[in-house]
Amino acid sequence: MAMQDNKFEPISAVADGELDADELRFLLRRVESDPEAREALGRYHAMSAAVRHEYVPGADSLADRVRASIDGEPAHTAPEASAQAGGATGRWLRPVGGMAIAASVALGVLIVGPTLFDAGNPAQGPVSEPSVAVIQGAPFEGQLERVATSSGGQSAATGAVPIASASLDAEARQRLNAYFVNHSEYAADGQLGTSLKYARIMGHGSER
């Protein structure tokens, strides 16, 4: 059994999306010109479909029909420089200003909360009184304790109570949001429900 036996190995790999860009390029040309290779690829996909109970007799011929139709269609041309950030190295680093703020807003993390504690200006005090959360129509059993309005006490050094990020200007808030979102991705609360992490992100977005 000779070299012939392995000739479809890359075909198997491409069915799983496991070729790198160079291998893929080469393989595309091969499948294009070698009907046997193309048929093998079709059968490999059919196997996966069968395993998933998605196999449809006769659907195997669809690719031939589509290919014939598309022969008559114009080929596309590469798009002009798109908004996609930098392609393969896709950095987050977008032009500053509106775009970045829009990004953080899109995450719903722009916090505009009603409370404002600032030890330096005692006259201001809290803008709104903490209240018992009333949940309309929520069928919960047992006691639902009020959720605290201040989290984590005071600064050890100055005795100042933390400032709500709401009081910051838009640019500072946006910077803080960037840290918040990035940190959330790494926070170990994944076990305790990713819902909590995203609920935080979404929950903060509704504050106005």
Next chain:
Amino acid sequence: MAGILVSVMAAGASAQSPESAEDWLRWSQEARSQHSFVAEFLYQHQDHVDTMRIWRSAHPDAGVQERLFSLSGEPREIIRDHEEVTCVLPSAQAVMVDSRHWQAPLDARLPDSLSDLEPHYRGRVIGEDRVAGRPTQRVAILAEDAMRYGYQLWFDQETGLLMRAELVSSEGDVLERVMMLDMELRDGLEPTELMSQLPQEGFERVTARATPSADDQPIDTSSWSVADLPDGFQLHMEREQALPGRDQAARHLLFSDGIATVSIYIEAETPDEGMRGALRMGAMNAYTTTLDGYQVVALGEVPSSTVERMATSLQRADSTSNASH
């Protein structure tokens, strides 16, 4: 066919009926990737309540996918599969797509044993309770000091799914609460249930395709250290972190005590007076300071005094003024 799978996937077997807090946590961890459901839940922090609906699909091929949709306030949506997170915010006419950070250096699972977390946390089974009309077991992860928060958790007796979770301070204040109001288990979800239902035409699209290897380089030898690190916290990761809206990457140090995480971001100082001192973002606290021309921000789901302590005791590893680690 089941025979093929069982013989191949001999993963750690879960206890049949969980007894200890640790057993419940492990069982719940597995449940996350085994059950599909649709649920409504509330998210509560301070005097603010949001309700959301979640569609969650756990499928052997496609993995876990989720869609969260806000039922209160502005409509907003987050869709997550194992490749990407997409956030849709119609009120801002923006859609944001980000790659999932699968190379997260911290195992998103809890440590293998709760005893690893001692003496800083202690697990305890509290007792039976009901959530969303279903019998649950309440389990506490208690913080043993005031430098960290604890959790109260309610696990579904039938599936092990987490039905309610609360972040609790050492004084016993509930800082944050997520609680299911209604849950419907499903055999599977239709793809349309995981697709955005919000119209997005004309929206601004922001796409981050950052691959962690290209943008976030792990660092071998740290040039920074935290002199006054609270007990139990360890440095887990340090890397150059690309952040939106910045021209240069920040140095990102990630600490954890096994449950709580604290990030410290170090960047060149910018004239931004608004961000000094202690800040609060919901249940998360942040502290900003400067050091040698750098701006230092520490933040995490820990009390304000903890982030303050860590930020203010940061020093350069080659510092001669303090004993460094």
Next chain:
Amino acid sequence: MSTANADRELVKRVQAGDKQAFDMLVLKYQHKLVKLISRYVHDHAEALDVSQEAFIKAYRAIPNFRGDSSFYTWLYRIGINTAKNHLVSQGRRPPDSDIDAQDAERYDIESRLKDQESPEALAQRDQVQATVISAIEELPEDLRVAITLREFQGMTYEEIAQAMECPIGTVRSRIFRAREAIDRRLRPLISDIGG
């Protein structure tokens, strides 16, 4: 590369003018799409026509595909819209809402009962499925494990290499040899059906 990344790579090439890259996507998703469209269009031949139309629409629209969702999600939506439009143009009413989980089962059962698919076609499908599964079961262990992790668990080659504690090249080779073995039993069936 994962599946979504691989699809994205192919889409980029299609957008740059490579029609063969689109053919690869069709080969991958043709069964899945026909199955989806069959829920709306019960006649088998008609469903194939509508699926073909959906693929062509996808090809034409692909310059506008920005990758906000996965390729299949996007294709899925085109498939449903094409199917609904087809029903409307035939004077038939599409379902009021897209099929949800409960209805989907009902549609499957109904379509089987109506025998829109000929008994012959149903039998062929069952036979193909059974053949593939029994072929897998008969594989030698290392090939069986590799193909199972790939097809049933959706693991990447890298993940399989870790699970099986072997190099990725070995994983690739095992999966290929597994497929070759399955193919030997499958090929006569598929060519018979005239696929």
